[in-house]
Structures are given as structure tokens and as C-alpha cells.
Amino acid sequence: EIVLTQSPDFQSVTPKEKVTITCRASQSIGSFLHWYQQKPDQSPKLLIKYASQSISGVPSRFSGSGSGTDFTLTINSLEAEDAATYYCHQSSSLSLTFGGGTKVEIK
Amino acid sequence: QLQLQESGPGLVKPSETLSLTCTVSGGSISSSNYYWGWIRQPPGKGLEWIGSIYYSGSTYYNPSLKSRVTISVDTSKHQFSLKLSSVTAADTAVYYCARQRAAAGSSPLNYFDPWGQGTLVTVSS
Numbered sequence: 001e002i003v004l005t006q007s008p009d010f011q012s013v014t015p016k017e018k019v020t021i022t023c024r025a026s027q028s029i030g031s032f033l034h035w036y037q038q039k040p041d042q043s044p045k046l047l048i049k050y051a052s053q054s055i056s057g058v059p060s061r062f063s064g065s066g067s068g069t070d071f072t073l074t075i076n077s078l079e080a081e082d083a084a085t086y087y088c089h090q091s092s093s094l095s096l097t098f099g100g101g102t103k104v105e106i107k
Numbered sequence: 108q109l110q111l112q113e114s115g116p117g118l119v120k121p122s123e124t125l126s127l128t129c130t131v132s133g134g135s136i137s138s139s140n141y142y143w144g145w146i147r148q149p150p151g152k153g154l155e156w157i158g159s160i161y162y163s164g165s166t167y168y169n170p171s172l173k174s175r176v177t178i179s180v181d182t183s184k185h186q187f188s189l190k191l192s193s194v195t196a197a198d199t200a201v202y203y204c205a206r207q208r209a210a211a212g213s214s215p216l217n218y219f220d221p222w223g224q225g226t227l228v229t230v231s232s
Contacts, residue, residue, distance in 0.1 A: 087154055097156065
């Protein structure tokens with residue numbers, strides 16, 4: 001099983017700050033890494049696919065990068081509505097796995 | 108716009124079988140471009156993939172749950188279903204269904220988009 005380790009677990013951020021969340025895979029997964037946003041009491045929403053590809057309707061302040069084992073989700077100029085938990089997910093193997101999540105709180 | 112809706116009992120007794128159905132509307136469950144998946148989330152915890160199915164009935168399961176999971180599809184009803192046997196309190200979770208883009212390559216499974224709203228299933232006597 002491919003283990004995804006996210007860091008940090010929690011981040012408290014001021015609006016307009018830049019947020020960086022990392023996801024490290026236990027083995028190389030190419031670009032088969034996707035990011036989701038889950039707001040309280042809502043289902044997850046796809047933010048980024050294949051490590052860096054944008055999703056229609058997702059604000060441009062969200063971006064992804066990386067390949068192999070190390071990946072990053074960046075939120076430029078954080079807005080209050082971005083308070084949520086963010087998850088990475090790999091689809092490189094037939095046993096799909098998710099990272100443990102990073103909760104982003106607005107100060 | 109594609110929508111998915113989970114349905115089923117919200118309370119299941121220990122050792123019994125959890126059964127849920129996901130109804131797909133606004134799109135075809137028989138599309139060759141997609142798989143259909145189940146994911147769960149215990150209260151206050153992270154996401155766990157349960158398994159996925161193609162419209163033809165081909166399935167992939169999480170190895171840790173494989174012995175207890177059955178996923179099936181009924182294209183005539185635009186539904187796919189989850190059965191999880193011998194449940195315990197550890198199976199208490201919000202259960203989501205979601206669409207998965209089919210992929211070429213070593214793994215045909217892909218990202219989940221969109222997701223249903225989820226349904227809470229509690230295992231308790």
C-alpha cells in the first residue's frame with residue numbers, strides 16, 4: 001500500500017497569506033496525485049488533478065506541483081472561504097489511498 | 108449536471124450487513140469513461156477508499172476490506188450498491204459515493220469527481 005503523509009496536520013493562517021501543504025508518497029507515484037477540499041459538513045471537492053492540472057470552476061489561487069514522491073498544494077492569498085481540510089489522494093496503484101488531511105483555519 | 112445520492116439505513120447492528128445504494132442522475136452510469144466508487148470517513152477522521160465498480164461489473168476493492176465488501180451495479184436503475192458484512196463499531200462512518208474518471212495505464216482508477224453528499228451509518232446495538 002502506498003502511504004501518503006501530509007504536513008502540516010493543522011495550519012492557522014491570516015487572510016491574504018500564502019498557504020503551502022505538502023504530501024509525500026512512500027514510493028514514486030508519477031503525477032497520479034490529486035487534491036481535495038472538504039469544508040465542514042460537506043463532501044470533498046476536487047481541487048487539482050494529476051498533481052498540477054487545474055479544475056474548471058476552482059479559483060486560480062489554488063495550484064499544485066510535484067511529481068514522484070513529493071507534492072505541494074499552494075493557496076495564494078488565502079480567503080476566509082478557504083477554511084477547510086485538504087486531502088491528497090493517489091491513483092497510481094490499484095489500492096487507492098488518501099493522505100491524513102491538513103486542516104486550515106483562518107485567524 | 109451529474110448528481111449522486113446515497114441512501115440506506117442509518118443504523119446497523121453489530122455483526123450484520125451494511126447496505127447502501129447510490130443513485131446517479133444527470134448522466135449515464137453506463138459511460139465507458141467512468142468508474143463508480145465508495146469512500147468512507149469515520150467521524151472526525153480522514154478518508155478511506157472502499158472500492159470501485161465499472162458499468163460492466165468489474166470491481167476493485169481496498170485490500171483491507173476486501174473480505175467483507177461487495178459492490179454491484181444496476182444500470183437499468185442507474186444505481187450502484189455497497190454491502191459490507193460483519194460490521195463493528197469501527198465501521199461507523201459517513202459513506203460517500205463518487206464518480207471516478209477511468210484512466211489508461213497500470214491502474215484504471217482515477218480521481219473522484221463529483222461526490223455525493225454522504226450518509227452517516229452508525230453501527231450500534
